[in-house]
Amino acid sequence: MSTPSVPPAPEAPVVGWWRRNRWALVTLPVALALALVASGDRVRTLWWEQDLRRPTTVAAGGTGDFHQRVYDGLGGTLPIDVQVHLDGVDDATTLPDQMELPDGTRAVQVDLTLSANPDSVLSGCVLAVRDATGTRYDYVSNAWGAFQAVIPCVPEDTPGPRASLGDLDEKLSDPETAPRPATWSVSRVVVVPEETEVTEVVLWWQKPQYLLLEVPG
Amino acid sequence: MSVPDPTAPVVPATRVRRSRGQTVGAAAAVLAALAVGHVVVSAFPVDDRVSAPFVRPTVVGETVELRYARLTAGEPTGSTVVSPVASSLLSTPGVFLTVPLTIVASGQPRLISFAELLGGDGRTYTVFTSGRSSFLAGTAQPGVPRYATVSVEVPPEALPGAHLRIGLNQEDQRADDLADIDLGITQADADAWAADDTPVPVPPRSDEPPEQP
Numbered sequence: 483m484s485t486p487s488v489p490p491a492p493e494a495p496v497v498g499w500w501r502r503n504r505w506a507l508v509t510l511p512v513a514l515a516l517a518l519v520a521s522g523d524r525v526r527t528l529w530w531e532q533d534l535r536r537p538t539t540v541a542a543g544g545t546g547d548f549h550q551r552v553y554d555g556l557g558g559t560l561p562i563d564v565q566v567h568l569d570g571v572d573d574a575t576t577l578p579d580q581m582e583l584p585d586g587t588r589a590v591q592v593d594l595t596l597s598a599n600p601d602s603v604l605s606g607c608v609l610a611v612r613d614a615t616g617t618r619y620d621y622v623s624n625a626w627g628a629f630q631a632v633i634p635c636v637p638e639d640t641p642g643p644r645a646s647l648g649d650l651d652e653k654l655s656d657p658e659t660a661p662r663p664a665t666w667s668v669s670r671v672v673v674v675p676e677e678t679e680v681t682e683v684v685l686w687w688q689k690p691q692y693l694l695l696e697v698p699g
Numbered sequence: 700m701s702v703p704d705p706t707a708p709v710v711p712a713t714r715v716r717r718s719r720g721q722t723v724g725a726a727a728a729v730l731a732a733l734a735v736g737h738v739v740v741s742a743f744p745v746d747d748r749v750s751a752p753f754v755r756p757t758v759v760g761e762t763v764e765l766r767y768a769r770l771t772a773g774e775p776t777g778s779t780v781v782s783p784v785a786s787s788l789l790s791t792p793g794v795f796l797t798v799p800l801t802i803v804a805s806g807q808p809r810l811i812s813f814a815e816l817l818g819g820d821g822r823t824y825t826v827f828t829s830g831r832s833s834f835l836a837g838t839a840q841p842g843v844p845r846y847a848t849v850s851v852e853v854p855p856e857a858l859p860g861a862h863l864r865i866g867l868n869q870e871d872q873r874a875d876d877l878a879d880i881d882l883g884i885t886q887a888d889a890d891a892w893a894a895d896d897t898p899v900p901v902p903p904r905s906d907e908p909p910e911q912p
Contacts, residue, residue: 584906587843617841618807626906675842 534618535690540566542698552606552688554645560603562687564635568695569593571611571680574671581628581671589671592621592683594695596635597665598642604662604687605644609634611672612682619674626673634670635685636662752866752877759883765876767809767867768839772880773799777858777892778899781850785903789831793854794892797899798863798882799909800847804839811836813866813877814849818857819884826851837904847904858889 500507540546545567551559574589583589590611598604609621623630631638642662647654674680681699686692717725757763762771781795782788789795802811814826814834826832832851839845849863863880866872902909 584843585908587906617805619840619842620808620838622838622840673840673843678842 531689533689534684534686534692537684537692537694539694540568540696542568542696546693546695548685548691548693550687550691554603556646556648560645562604563598563602564604565597566685566693566695567595568683568697569595569667571683571697578628578630578671581626583626583673586676587673588676588678590674590678590680591669591671593667593669594635594683594685595665595667598662600642600661600664603643603645604636605633605641607633607635607685607687609670609672610684611674611680612684613674613678614681617678618684619672619678621670621672628671630670631668635668637666637668640666750873752872752875754864754877754879756879756881758881763878763880765867765878767876768805768811769803770811770865770878771801772863772882773801775863775882775884775888776899777888778895778897779893780896780898781852781901782898783833783850783901788898789852790896791831791852793852794858794889795899796851796853796858796861796882796884796892797901798849798880800836800849800865802836802839802845802847803843804841804845806841808838808840809867810838811865811867812869813864813872814851815864816851816853816857817862817864817879818853819860820854820857822857824851824853824857833901835904840906843906844908845904845906846902846909848901850899850901855889855893858884858892859886860884 538546538548545565548562548564548566550562552562554560570591570593572591572593574591577583577589581589592609592611610618612618621630621634623632623634633641636642640660640662644654681697683695683697684692685695753766755763755765757770757772759772759774762769775796775798777794777796779792779794780788780790781797796816802809804811812834816824816826818824824832826834826849830852832849834847834849836845836847849865853861861882861884863878863882865878865880867875
């Protein structure tokens with residue numbers, strides 16, 4: 483500050499602190515908001531995207547329309563565009579081959595009918611059921627002695643395309659595999675504690691979005 | 700002592716001229732505030748306490764409630780030879796300590812993966828799965844008891860008074876529940892195990908209770 487020292491003109495008005503700093507005061511809330519946003523970038527990756535938070539709820543008997551763009555692991559995204567109908571949740575009448583239930587558990591069979599474009603990638607889905615308290619029980623493909631489908635939401639013999647692995651795609655693709663039908667049904671077995679009452683079926687590709695299918699009461 | 704600035708006649712008196720003494724005084728005040736702030740922050744060592752895990756103490760045979768599971772430790776046993784599922788016998792100049800655990804996950808499937816032994820000698824013995832010690836409980840379905848065994852290789856002098864700590868996240872136990880199990884091991888146990896070469900089995904994780912010997 484090299485303002486020359488001149489005696490004040492007697493008629494100059496005395497300006498208050500608030501008026502002198504008005505622009506700083508106006509920018510202060512903006513700066514605070516920016517500081518919070520800038521320091522909160524991990525809230526999304528380390529918290530928001532770590533759990534199921536954005537349901538697409540489907541009432542009992544209804545068909546859910548689910549859309550999401552999921553990260554493909556190569557810096558891009560893939561569209562998930564699928565219609566899902568919950569056909570039923572019941573005690574499994576036949577267990578998957580070689581499954582032995584631990585004491586105090588029962589097997590619940592989840593029947594779903596799905597529709598999607600046969601060219602769309604649907605691998606990477608996770609299926610689970612929840613009870614009234616919100617406790618989640620996951621579908622596990624390799625457990626309790628049984629091997630069930632690895633991808634619970636597509637037909638085992640015609641799973642459709644998988645996410646691109648770049649140059650490997652040509653070597654990995656099997657021209658013999660029939661395309662996935664436009665509409666198909668799957669039936670998966672989830673092991674839950676004996677006393678569990680399943681009230682919801684949940685299906686997701688990438689958190690935080692998920693499809694919540696209510697079980698008819 | 701704000702003095703209007705006459706050098707800005709168009710926008711009158713938006714700047715204030717301060718004396719040199721005032722400027723130096725203000726700078727000193729800012730520095731003093733920073734120094735006081737540093738003293739306040741460093742005088743109370745709260746960083747460790749803010750991020751510390753919530754330690755839930757328990758003893759062998761007593762179930763402890765954690766945020767993510769109910770956990771019960773069985774009787775510890777030890778020997779100089781251990782018989783893991785996936786490899787041949789391992790022997791040690793120290794002792795292989797094994798502790799059977801029963802884990803009942805709550806809320807959602809849980810992968811309980813952290814274990815460490817706080818030895819009675821004041822040292823911490825990590826249980827890392829690539830070494831000779833092991834703890835692989837896998838992901839447990841809520842409400843379905845999971846049986847898994849911790850095996851840790853330690854010198855005999857670490858055994859009396861040792862505590863086993865079990866947590867959810869192998870990488871990060873901060874600000875989460877952490878079970879602290881007093882294993883109740885005596886010097887006599889340690890001596891007996893250090894002199895024993897009967898292989899101690901480490902059964903694989905299972906949802907079926909292990910057979911009682």
